[in-house]
Amino acid sequence: MSDMASLIERRDRAFGTGAPLFYDHPVHVVRGEGVYLFDAEGRRYVDLYNNVPCVGHCHPRVVEAIARQAGTLNVHSRYIHEGAIALAERIAGLHGPQIESVLFGCSGTEAIEVALRMARFATGRSGIVCSNATYHGNSELVSGLTHVGTARPESETVHAFPFPETYRPIREGLSEAELCDAYLERLSDAISRFEASGAGFAALIVCSIFANEGLPDIPAGFMRRACELAHAAGGLVIADEVQSGYGRTGRWWGYQREGFVPDIVVTGKPMANGIPLSATAASRDLMNMFRERTHHFNTFASSPLQAAAAMAVIDVIEDEGLLESVGRVGAAFKAGLEARKDASPVIGDVRGRGLFLGVEIVRPGSREPDSARAVAICNALKDRGFLTSHAGALRNVVKIRPPLVFAEEHAEGFLEAWDGVIAKCGA
């Protein structure tokens, strides 16, 4: 048996069969550096998937901060330590004035749990409205939001609205402004059904750029008006910035791109370049109320180690000018993909912002999703040394979300590989 076959067999036994694994022939990773991952045979891959190592795999400043803090102190937060306090202050300072306090966790799921419960306590109501193709986490409460309204029925406390997209609009033949109104009407319906049922409306939760839905182009003004609707109905707005935050779009936060002001912001994946860390950020009043209601405590969270790693990440983003380079490199990269659209009938659409791009793969000359071809493209790109994955509501969007240090040269290399792959898989 090959090493790889033996490792896969061991993995199936150790983790259980069905632990998620990328690619028909998986990659056996052993080392990472910047935008590169290396396999056991020394082969180099350009990583266009990973947003956790947001400042690059094994960034020396983050590694040094982790090593230093791990060797100095790492303990829970029921003593005084400046690390997580300073981190919370710094994160609050990256938001508008509505965000004052931060509760740290160890995963996006934990932070979303806090956000949902916070909104319920604050409103005294229980109804959560989310998009119909979303994913916000894996706990009992949070997994109840996964694909509600499409793959699973709504519940007494979770209702869905169709995520706002212009590529496959809910009604044909409308102008963008009319389409925006149509989506808002569906959102309003979802909210109203809670009022009728007695659960009451507590919060609207969205990924600020609808990443899991497939990075749709959103009708202009939708999110701003969605917030107005939610607030008018007495609910809060939760922005899930686990994917869209930390410079991913060329701004600190996805909600800045989409022009709305959330009451609660959840962050996670990129915060500490791989040390498990998440945060729920809100006004001081909301936070005090949550703390009073729950006496919430999280042993591993708010630790000196999390704080040291996370401060180093923010330092690198600022000192290396990554917001600017994400905007610049992302725009050129997107233009390069768009330039290939007309020549390839399987590219239905190119979307995204900053260094988060999606290429919609369709049956030639149609808008019919072709998930199998998207999978084949990702496998073929992998064979050429470029790591992506597929995502989206219809699982047919090639998802491009590299570390923020991804540069023009990497985009150029990818586009060359892309051309070769499309010549093979795009016929």
Added chain:
Amino acid sequence: MSDMASLIERRDRAFGTGAPLFYDHPVHVVRGEGVYLFDAEGRRYVDLYNNVPCVGHCHPRVVEAIARQAGTLNVHSRYIHEGAIALAERIAGLHGPQIESVLFGCSGTEAIEVALRMARFATGRSGIVCSNATYHGNSELVSGLTHVGTARPESETVHAFPFPETYRPIREGLSEAELCDAYLERLSDAISRFEASGAGFAALIVCSIFANEGLPDIPAGFMRRACELAHAAGGLVIADEVQSGYGRTGRWWGYQREGFVPDIVVTGKPMANGIPLSATAASRDLMNMFRERTHHFNTFASSPLQAAAAMAVIDVIEDEGLLESVGRVGAAFKAGLEARKDASPVIGDVRGRGLFLGVEIVRPGSREPDSARAVAICNALKDRGFLTSHAGALRNVVKIRPPLVFAEEHAEGFLEAWDGVIAKCGA
């Protein structure tokens, strides 16, 4: 304003008022080494509270493993990497044959979520039975188990039984064997009420040594017979080993001490000496079924960094003979505390196993809990350089749970301080 006052004010704003903080005059920690924590003024404290840094604060082998892995590779688990596979195999090898597969998470809460949902999927029923003074975590689902049956009412899917203790037995005048029967009867009642309600009985979940309840002396055979009851009713048994596992009692697992065989084992705090890591371990069939039902994925979990830190922790426990020393030091320490019991009327009881001890503080000459005095004792011990906290169902148990490298000399120093404190607080 003093530095401390200023830090506390900043902390209240940054975290929200009411983020848990130990001691009337908190400790400003800046460094840790072995069993010691050091404050900003260079004062040394013996740490008798922390089980996360289980092989000692900043153990050089763990720090080195973290630094090396952080500088080599740290990425999610949808690629092949041997680290977490080997860790899962090693952990399974520390259990009996019923434990074959492991699902890693980032917190005890996440691992308990998986365990409860796994039991519900496996049985097709929803009822969970827990103790009436327990705490298993902070999510919506898991926090529903906190103090059910005492501080909050039972729900449709969560029932409580009175935790088994001999110090304040549910009925007076019974032999230990009769008392055991009496507790089992109450457990059986809790299970039966689910059968009546239609929810059905899915699982019994307990901390194997009832740590949060106050480390009671448990009637002999209770847990073995409780498991038989649960299994006979078609349910599973979940052992929460977050506090009792990893050598804490002088055995690898608390359930070995209490003589029962759980179907699902949850571990957390001590696994990686401070890198957030938890695990839900079960048979391969249970794990496969859970994976098939949920497509569960956890971005930060099963990472090379978690694996490297956790392997180093197991290495240290084995290479430094910590199970043996925990048993030896813990027995001597407990004997030292017991020897002080008769001379002090506020010490109601001395309990515990290995390096997890509890001293029940009572009104002189009674069994009435005296939580205020327990708090005063912890504060006074802190002032003498010894860090503990208070716990238990009645919040009156001084909780002693030092890193496993705690040695006789530290116990002797503590006992000397204890005598001074009791002379002041025990009158």
